[in-house]
Amino acid sequence: MKIIFATGNQNKVRECHEILDGLGLSVISQKEAGLNPDVVEDGTTFEENALIKARSVAALDDTAIVIADDSGLEIDALNKEPGIYSARYMGEDTSYEIKNKNLLERLKGVEKEKRTARFVCAIAVVMPGGEEFTCTGTIEGYIGDRPMGENGFGYDPIFYVDPQGVSTASLTPEEKNAISHRGKAMRAMREELAKRLEEKA
Secondary structure: OEEEEOOOOHHHHHHHHHHOOOOOOEEEEOOOOOOOOOOOOOOOOHHHHHHHHHHHHHOOOOOOEEEEEEEEEEEHHHOOEEHHHOOOOOOOOOOHHHHHHHHHHHOOOOOHHHOEEEEEEEEEEEOOOOOEEEEEEEEEEEEOOOOOOOOOOOOHHHEEEOOOOEEHHHOOHHHHHHHOHHHHHHHHHHHHHHHHHHHHO
């Protein structure tokens, strides 16, 4: 059985493939599956938006397990911005270098204690037959005062974690997967998925 990940982001597909290794499921992106649904992400939570994406792909292929994630960065000092608009913050085509620079600008002069932030990831799964479930993972940290690290993507260079005191872009993929919001949500999803597949076997 295959999994279609409702994303065009190959980094996410790779992470998903690594975490689901051993379940005997192949993971492909919606693009690789030849699907291009018209999605309007008008949910008010990460979970709602993940479900909207998963359902839109499942409507085009009801033979696969469809998963979708919605994730983002919540910065407490900025009223939990960019939140569910993380990917669209300052416009979808704006580079993360510019987005990160803007957020650091807005936090200028804010002391470390008040720079608390978290990455949130909600994963929605739609099974063949329409059964649905969601899993959520978070990682707590803070916004550093400058970008750091070459690994990771998106907001990783400005999101720092203790006790290491380094950004998630400074961690190896293995280290990041072990503590990341997506890693936690994916592992919870893997557990739930394995349970449901076993029941169906």
